[in-house]
Amino acid sequence: MKTVKTIGINSNQPVGRGFNFPYDIAINDDLGKSRIIYLLNRPNSATRLGTRIQYFTFEEEWIGEFGNPLDDDEAKFTRPVTLDFNSKNQLHVTDEATDEIKIFDSDGNFQRFIKLDSDSHRNADQFGPAGIAIDSDDFIYVSSRYLNVIQKLTSEGRVVTEWGGAGSGPGEFEMPWGMDVDAQGNLYVADWRNDRIQKFDSEGNLLHIFGESGVAIGQFNRPSSVAVDTNMNIAVADWGNERVQILDEGGSVLNVLEGDATLSKWSHEWLDVNLDEREARNRADLKALDLPEHLKNAYHEASQTEHKFWGPVSVKFDSDNQLYVTEHSRHRIQVFEPVNLK
Amino acid sequence: MPENQIELIAHLARRAGFGATREELEEYAGIGYEATVDKLLDTSSPKWMSEYLIRRYHPDESSMLAGLSGLEAWLYRMITTDTPLLEKMTLFWHGIFATGYPKVLNAKPLSDQIRMFKKYAMGDFRNLLVEMAKDPAMIIWLDNQQNHKDSINENFGRELLELFSMGVGNYTEDDVKECARAFTGWTIGNCEYMELRSARDSDWPYGRISWHYEFDANDHDNGEKEFLGRKGTFNGEDIVEIICEQEATARFIARHIYHFFVADEPPVPQWPYQAPRDPEAIDQIVQAYFDNKYDIRSVMKFVFNSDFFKSEDCWYEKVKSPAELVTGVMRLTESVDRPQYEHSSRQLRMQYMGQTLSNPPSVEGWDGGTTWIDTGALVERMNFASEELGRVETPGSNELFNKIAFEGSGDIDADRIVDICLKHLGTINVKDDTRSKLVNYVSKNGVIKVEDQGIDEIGKEKIAGVVKLIASTPEFQRA
Numbered sequence: 067m068k069t070v071k072t073i074g075i076n077s078n079q080p081v082g083r084g085f086n087f088p089y090d091i092a093i094n095d096d097l098g099k100s101r102i103i104y105l106l107n108r109p110n111s112a113t114r115l116g117t118r119i120q121y122f123t124f125e126e127e128w129i130g131e132f133g134n135p136l137d138d139d140e141a142k143f144t145r146p147v148t149l150d151f152n153s154k155n156q157l158h159v160t161d162e163a164t165d166e167i168k169i170f171d172s173d174g175n176f177q178r179f180i181k182l183d184s185d186s187h188r189n190a191d192q193f194g195p196a197g198i199a200i201d202s203d204d205f206i207y208v209s210s211r212y213l214n215v216i217q218k219l220t221s222e223g224r225v226v227t228e229w230g231g232a233g234s235g236p237g238e239f240e241m242p243w244g245m246d247v248d249a250q251g252n253l254y255v256a257d258w259r260n261d262r263i264q265k266f267d268s269e270g271n272l273l274h275i276f277g278e279s280g281v282a283i284g285q286f287n288r289p290s291s292v293a294v295d296t297n298m299n300i301a302v303a304d305w306g307n308e309r310v311q312i313l314d315e316g317g318s319v320l321n322v323l324e325g326d327a328t329l330s331k332w333s334h335e336w337l338d339v340n341l342d343e344r345e346a347r348n349r350a351d352l353k354a355l356d357l358p359e360h361l362k363n364a365y366h367e368a369s370q371t372e373h374k375f376w377g378p379v380s381v382k383f384d385s386d387n388q389l390y391v392t393e394h395s396r397h398r399i400q401v402f403e404p405v406n407l408k
Numbered sequence: 409m410p411e412n413q414i415e416l417i418a419h420l421a422r423r424a425g426f427g428a429t430r431e432e433l434e435e436y437a438g439i440g441y442e443a444t445v446d447k448l449l450d451t452s453s454p455k456w457m458s459e460y461l462i463r464r465y466h467p468d469e470s471s472m473l474a475g476l477s478g479l480e481a482w483l484y485r486m487i488t489t490d491t492p493l494l495e496k497m498t499l500f501w502h503g504i505f506a507t508g509y510p511k512v513l514n515a516k517p518l519s520d521q522i523r524m525f526k527k528y529a530m531g532d533f534r535n536l537l538v539e540m541a542k543d544p545a546m547i548i549w550l551d552n553q554q555n556h557k558d559s560i561n562e563n564f565g566r567e568l569l570e571l572f573s574m575g576v577g578n579y580t581e582d583d584v585k586e587c588a589r590a591f592t593g594w595t596i597g598n599c600e601y602m603e604l605r606s607a608r609d610s611d612w613p614y615g616r617i618s619w620h621y622e623f624d625a626n627d628h629d630n631g632e633k634e635f636l637g638r639k640g641t642f643n644g645e646d647i648v649e650i651i652c653e654q655e656a657t658a659r660f661i662a663r664h665i666y667h668f669f670v671a672d673e674p675p676v677p678q679w680p681y682q683a684p685r686d687p688e689a690i691d692q693i694v695q696a697y698f699d700n701k702y703d704i705r706s707v708m709k710f711v712f713n714s715d716f717f718k719s720e721d722c723w724y725e726k727v728k729s730p731a732e733l734v735t736g737v738m739r740l741t742e743s744v745d746r747p748q749y750e751h752s753s754r755q756l757r758m759q760y761m762g763q764t765l766s767n768p769p770s771v772e773g774w775d776g777g778t779t780w781i782d783t784g785a786l787v788e789r790m791n792f793a794s795e796e797l798g799r800v801e802t803p804g805s806n807e808l809f810n811k812i813a814f815e816g817s818g819d820i821d822a823d824r825i826v827d828i829c830l831k832h833l834g835t836i837n838v839k840d841d842t843r844s845k846l847v848n849y850v851s852k853n854g855v856i857k858v859e860d861q862g863i864d865e866i867g868k869e870k871i872a873g874v875v876k877l878i879a880s881t882p883e884f885q886r887a
Contacts, residue, residue, distance in 0.1 A: 076615045078473070087467045110474065111466040112752030145749075163749070243464075258464070288460045306460055333613035340612070343604060350598035357620055358542070360527040361520060369471070369516050369618040376615075377463070377470055395471030396614045 067312070067321055067402045070388060073103070073126055075332040076397035080115040080136060083128040083332065085397040087116075088379075090148040090244075090291070092157060094172055095385040100124065102172070103399070104157060105392070106146050117143050119159070119174065126331040132174030133159070141168065141176035148244060148291075148380070152200045152221065160195035160208060167195065167208065167223070180206075180223035184213060197245040197291075199253060201268065207253055209242035216242065216255060216270065229270035234260050237272045244291030244380065248298060256289040256302070263292050263302055276300070276317045281307055281364075284319045293381040293389070299405040301381040301389055308364040308375050310391055312405055320405060323391070325368075325375035327400050368395070375400070413437050417444055418835040419723050422887040423669050424448045424712060425492030426736035427834040429804075445712045449705055451530060454491035457484050457744075465747030471516070473615055475509040478519030479765040480755050486735040487744045497529035497704070498522060499731060500668045502765065505540050505572060506773035507549045509766050513606045516618040517545040518766045533661065533702040537573065537648045544596045544619035548606060550771070553595045555588055557629035562588040567771055569651070577680050578656035579636065586633040590647045593628030596621060652702050655694065662693035665707065670717055671725040672777035689716040723837070724886040727780045730761035732887065733789055737796045737879070740833060742803040760788045786885075793879035797833070798872040800865075805872065808832045812871060813862045820858060822850035829874045838883045850874055 077084020086109040094102040101124040109116040118134040135142045145163035152158065156177065157170045167180040182193040194212035201207070205226065206219040215230035216239070230239045240259030247253055251268045261279035263286070266272055277286040287306030294300050298315040312321040329337070337344040352372045361370075368376035377395030384390065387404035417436045421428035425448065428436070436444040462484055463470035469481045486495045502525060512518055521543050528536040540546055541564070547553055550564040565588030569579045596602055596619045604610070605617075633642045636650055651657055663684055667673035670689065674682050684690045693711060700706035711717055728736065734754055738744055744751070758764070762785045768774055781789075799805060811828050812820060826846045830836045838846070850856070856867045863871070878884055 075613045076473075076611050078611065087471070087473075089467065109468055111468055111480065111749070112476070112756070241464075288464075290464075327614070329613065336612050340610075343601075343608070343610060343612075346601040346604050350601040352598065352617065354597050355620070356597070356622065358524070358539070360523050361620075366520070366618070370620055372614055372617055377467065379467070394467040395473075398614055 067323060067389070067405060069326045069328060070401040070403055072327045072330045072333075072398055072400050073122075073124075074105075074330055074398035075336060078109070078116070081118075081131065081134065083120070083122075085120070086110075087394045088392050088397060088399070089146070089394055090380040091382055091390060091392050091399065092149045092151050093382055093384045093390065094151060094155060100127070101384060102129070103390075104149060105399070106149055106159065108146060108394070114144065117146065119143075119146075119149070119157075119170075121174065130174060132170065132176075133168070139176070140179070141170070141174075143168070147196050148198050150198050150200045152204045152206075153202065154204070158198055158200060158206065160198045162192075162194045162196060162211060165193040165195060167198065167206065180219065182208065182210070182217070183225075184210075196241075196243045197256065199245040199247045201247045201251055201253075203251075205268070207245055207247065209239070209245055209255060211241045211243070211258075214239040214242065216245075216253070216266070218268070218270070227270055229266070236275060237264070237266075237270075239264075243289075244303065246293045248294040249296055254292045254294060254300065256292045258288050258290060261286045261288065263289060263300070274317065276313060277302070283311070283322055284317075286311070290378075291380045291382075293383050295383040295387040295389075295405060297387065297405065299387075301383070303378050303381045303391070305377070305379055306364075308368040308378060310375065310378055310381055310389075312389075323375070323402065325373055325378070325391070325393075325400060327373045327396070327398065330398060372396070413441070414835055415837055416718060417441060419718075420444060420448070420712060422736075422834070423496075423717075423726070424708075425496060426486065426732055426739055427887075429740065429742075429807075430831045430835060433835055441718075442713060445709060448493045448712075449530070449709055451491050451494040454489055454494050456490070457488040457747075462747055466751075471615055472519050472618075473515065473611060475513075475515050475767070476752075476755060476764075478515045478522065480752060481519065482522055482765060483731075483735065483755050483758075484744070484747070484751065486731070487738045493708075494526060494529065495735075496669075496732075497708075498525045499729070500664070501525045501529055501536070503668070503768070503773040503776070504664055505546065506768035506771055507543075507545050507766070508768050512545050512548050513609050514545075514548075514616050514619065515766070516616055517543075517548070520618065521545045522766075530705040530708065531703065533697075533704055534648055534652045536704070537568075537651065538645055540572070541568070541591060541594060541644050541648070542621040544621055547594065547596055547621070548603070548619070552591060553599050553603060555592050555594070556627050557589070557592045560585065560588045560592060560629075564588065564591060568647075571676070571772060573651045573660060574654055574656040575660040575676075575679060578654070583635055586635045586642075587647055589629045589631070589633055590635070590642045591644045593624040593626070594621070594644055595624050595627070658694040658697040659690060662690045662697060665693055665711060666690060667776065669708075669711060671722040672727065674777075675775035675779070676772055686716055689714070692716070724883050726887045727777055728885060728887050729774065729776060729780060730758045730763035730785075730789070731765060733761070733793065733885070734758045736834075737793050740804050741796055741799065742807070743799075757788065757792045761785050761792070789885060790880040793884065794876035797879045798876040800868045800872050804832075805868070805875075808871065808875070809863050809868055812856070813858050815858060817858045817860060819855045822847045825850050825856055825871065825874060829871065829878055833875065833878055833884065836878060836881070836883050838878070838881055842881055842883070846874060846877060849877060 089108040120131040149159045184193040197209040204221045214232040218226045243258045244256040263276040265274040290305040291303035300313040310323040380392040389402040552564040555561040696710035
């Protein structure tokens, strides 16, 4: 799969253009104009400064931002995790600290929130909503990192059904994270701590388990996100292995991506006014790797290079089946051509 | 189980770790002192809070973009590790090979340096010195990337001899220059670009890029050198070999070990002019260093089993560093079982007490000892320990309440309350005067009663008050 482009640049400023530990994106393809990307930043554990959603076009035209804790209103985020649109172009965002799903319109105006409830679970003081996926009928699926369950909610927040529970058996979860719904209404869950993807029908019946723990092809290490394109190809953010694996509907691995970043439009703009860094950069070999014994693994290799994925936390497909990989530790999105089976 | 045996093991746990709960101490006492030493020295399969879990909750502690991110992750490890001696040894070497963020300006190489210490902390000292010389953060910290065969920079060579191995007065200025020549060409990959980004504090376009060691053969001085009376075409590894053979090196490292693990010594700059507190102990450690061919684990085994270490004369003779105090307190609360918001503020409290890991005050590290105590720092230390240990809702506090409730229903004697609390906080042996004040405090606050349902909320707050007072005692603040 060839790279289409790289989007973004790092910025440690709490407002304005540039990413700071991006955690997930949602793509709004339904505006009849330019494709709009909504990107969630989750920086700085201590101050939460810079936590916000930014939105911009595929061509890197920056539009705006919202949900910043600096704006002390009900729209502000604490520990947001993932986001998804429903059919009405309403953006839903999970916040694992407040046990809420916050809902915004496509201009970033806060509309309401859904409070998630852990009261029915003994010994649970928090729900910890992580992943979110919304199906074509606007049912909301949310994964709980603390309760280890999936809840299916109506658009108003009423619980329709719930399944799972802590464990490593079929249908059980250990800290589930990202999710996606395919065209047939089936749900895919990144079962993070169990190093696998589980596929369910819309009622919670287990259909398939993909992968197991490990570093070999077809194995996963703490998968954080999963996405399914219209041809039923499955992209898995194999986060702990710093790569993305593409599976077919049956689970066979079609492709393994390790990243091939290029300079984004915003990066070019920055280097154009910092010519000494551009020149020194041009003389460097940023793909070189010769690491000592205590640093020989995917995480450290990713930290030493710039083109490879580092923290590929989220995968999403757009309506043209282009794949977007968001990297929290490289503060950018790498976009790839659609999966080509031939 | 004889109480004096448990008290001796509590002393070991404070020095070879961050203290221990009463239950851990009784478990150690069950296998005996020497077996406990062996258990603590076994660092073959350490476990701590999963780094993946930390990354998931704190993505900033994954990519180390900010200066404090690495030390926050390290603090998680120290609090949750089942192998505390490995963390203590890492702190020990970090204090000697002190490398700081303000010049390096890249948290990932600093964090990688801590990883390197963990790997080599308890092995052959020669390997540790070689890896330290190749460490990218150290190279930038002491300018070895500017140490060229036709233009040496002696900064690293000087500190290697003065601060990392032999100490002042044991080498000549010519030795410094020859040492520097041997380390020419020891640099980092993409040096020009990385040095420029570091100088600029630049994280554009895609965040920090970590560093790796690179040997530039074209920039290495292959000529003959004369170092500490020996001649040869020495490279860095040869220099380290010669350094490690020196008695001065053994004495320097021995005094550091004594200072960190046994009893406070004066700050390092005073060492050439002030005799060690216990010269015989230093002699013995020097002998252990040579007898065991520079193997640090064996040296530590000797130290922990020695009479001078076990002697009650050195119990509570060391002031806990802020890192030791914060870690020890949080381990006692048993409340850090998953990543938490509050974690970032804990490392800030450590800074307020005077210690920011990966940011030493100078290349000499921290002086330690009573320099940790000034009026501001002391109040911060007492407040932190009291606040954290005085929380009634933590698992650690609940264990304490259960122990007191186990005494049976009815009024619990004030003396007994104090006794249980002192044991719960790691078997602290306070002075008689302090103990009587604690007992008076309990008596004045009214009876603590155990009902059928256990201890009520008022009783818990009263017990928490005792714990807060103990956390403020000199014995708790010391190791």
